[in-house]
Amino acid sequence: MFVVSFLALIAYIAHFVAVDSKNVITNAHNRRLQSMAEKVVRGKIISSDGKVLAQTLTENGSEIRDYPYGRMFAHVVGYNDKGKSGLESVCNFDLLKSDANLMTQITSSLKGEKSIGDNVYTTLNTKVQKAAYYALQGQKGAVVAMDPETGKIYAMVSKPDYRPAYVKENWTELNTSKNSLLLNRATQGLYPPGSTFKVVTALEYMREHKNTYKNFKYHCTGYTTVGTLKIHCYGGEAHGTVNLEQAIEKSCNCAFVHMSEEINKGKLASLAGDLMYNSKVPINLLANSSRFVLDKKSGTNEMAHTSIGQGQTLITPLENAMVMSAIANDGVVMQPYLVENVKNIDGGVIKETKASKLSEPLEASECETLKKMLRKVVTKGTGTRAYSSHYNVYGKTGSAEYNSAKDSHAWFIGCAERGGKKIVVSVLVEGGDSGGRVAAPIADKVFHAFLD
Template sequence: MKKTKEQIKREKEEAKFREEEQKRIEKEEKKKKAKHNREYAVVAYSFFTLFICIVGYISYFIFYESEKVIDNPYNKRIDNYATTVVRGNITDANGNILAYTNVAEDGTESRIYPYADVFAQVVGYTTTGKSGIESAENRKLLTSSSDIKEKLEKTRSSEKQKGDTVVTTLDAKLQQLAYNALGDNKGAVVIIEPSTGKVKAMVSKPSFDPNTLSANWDNISNSSDSVLLNRATQGLYPPGSIFKTLTTLEYLRENSGNYLNYSYDCGGSITHNNYTLACYDNTAHGHVDLKQSFAKSCNSSYANIGLGLNIDSFANLCESMLFNKNIDFDLDVKKSSFVLNSSSNTTDIMMTSIGQGETEVTPFHMALLAATVANNGVLMKPHLVERIENYKSEVVSSQGNEVYETLMSTEEAQIIQEFMEEVVNSGTGFRFNGSSFTVAGKTGTAEYSSDKNVSHSWFIGYTPTDGAQLAIAVVVEGGGANAASAIPVCKEIFNGYYG
């Protein structure tokens, strides 16, 4: 039957509709497929990114943090080394043994500390946990760097290998002198070689005998004297007038061209905004320049200086001088704190400028400051470990001397050196008069309670004045004003060292 025009037209329209519908369906399918592809791509990219992050995280620990993880004192796996290795020795720089393991005939091992409480906090202990060098160098002490043949022979015979020896930078003679000089006082002494950063002595008192620590643990750990605390690195104290070293440095930077023109007429106190700050014993120092202000430790003059400083710049200087920062060292060191900023009130500025207020420092940090001045502004990286040796005294690894940071210019350091010499020649360091050695430094009296009659006694400095060999920081808790206790400690140490 012949189709009518209407039928033909309708069929064409239907065919066109089916064609368009097919195209629409295909287009929708393409859209869905593209959407799915995007979703797959996002998932794939996410997994790829996650994979890269995991690889990066693992790589970071392998290449940058593995030593820290392995050496972490809480890594109990290291202690498993003790089943095959006898813990190695710790010695001073001259070979004097500071710690060794005694092995009895029945194989019982006991850790022995020949100097007893003299090195207690810095060398540390291995009973009831670990501390000091014993903790920091735990893995090395439990590692035997003997050759493979020897290790196999020891393994076959079930004989333990001898652990490596940690040779420290410490000097047993200096350490003993510092320990004796501090006497029955609470406090700390830190002595550093400015040109190398080697820590030669680190004493904290009161101390304890690590040989009997287990037996006396309850008494020692519960002592109100914080016997286990290494005051050299963990003790935080107001610095008192030794902080004037930094106030001086900031003034030099802000007035480099005319610091010699500074003058102040001290009447024994200064009043600003209804707050009065007095010099020690209300002493009127009269007309003083910057060097005399430093030598005589004139509080009024330094409060006056502080009021004229750019506080933001002062805060930046202190940050650059390692305040509010972690110090890279073999042992953990508490952060010294400096809290002034542009919104600080004038009373806080006056107090901080003389080393009071909320400023706190560790003796170790202050020894680094003295060493920096002595080394013409360059701080060498401080370190306690000189090298690691195997049982044959062959060097396994060593710590070279390297620059930690340049903290001040040579010119600035030399001005501070000149001022520190004046402290001893005509200022508050007069107790050094008649010594057989030359010394330069800064005294400090740090009040720490509402009772102004009690204060910590500070001295930081270096010896000799011509080519410093040793830099020192001494703090005597409750030691009194004008370094009345700190200088005699320092003097006794140097007399013994040079004698």
């Protein structure tokens, strides 16, 4: 009798593991998903430093989804109530699938217990995430930190945030708040790139003036007129005579606007395209595509605005991190990713992500030139608040105007490296005004957390 039921049980479990789980995977809305949740305890989501970011606990006989870090990972790890978001959504099938060895599953079944779901091991680092989270404080915005050489995302913070364990209780507020609490600003927030775009404009100018760009000179008086526009440097500051390197270092709008008069619009558009503007973001999270609308037919005003990251250009903090990653990784853009691997309860690896190259938009020699210029931004230009004597840092600030009152979002994109360790950080603070004063110190804290 025992043998018969035992064999039947094996057959049943084998069927469930092999067939049912496959069916569930092919249809997200399959009713079997519910039946899977009834048979399997949802797996854990774990950080790269071994900390639990999400787990299922049993409280008073019923299961609850617990987030030990509360709000800190809200958008990237997501929620699992009233629908799903973030990794809870992307990794739903992995978490609900149990690849525990057959004996473990049979033992659970005989005891009338659920199988234990597979665990998702992420690339997220709690130390880096914590630094980014606290550095942003109560400001609205986002921070993305990644490894330019592999594409691993170390941190992804979006604010304002919410408590993922209480989504059901707070559902109405979450969906009606003007602050778009559920929006992952790191991947879905579209902002004018402001002066961070000068990296792209400078590169295109150098490409088109290979032998003469070092002779570029402009005398800045704090404002200039182009087409029908009057363009000011930040705060109306007069930068005096600047070459290309100094124009980047001081973030001189006037110099860039005049540089743009000697740039081919179509080629600038094509470089922006190579840097993945207007492309679908290759990440497994809800994400918006950055926008670049300039083309050969655009007028002088549009070109002038575009060259300094204003106009109609929009980018997400994630994509701006990828632009800096291209420079930091000798011109190669790696596929960004969040899941290192999926393991069963016994620690066996079920699947894992291999780092993969996405594109190669820049030459290594161009990256060397840009790095030297961006280094000056941090040692003596607008980005000195991201400087450290402990490691090598380079980057670009941005103060991107977003309304007619000239209110600005604050940006900093940069890379810090020491002893073979590299980290790229993209910071955006909504209404933060000055990139150098507000965004660079946030990147500084994230660099320290990773490299110290």
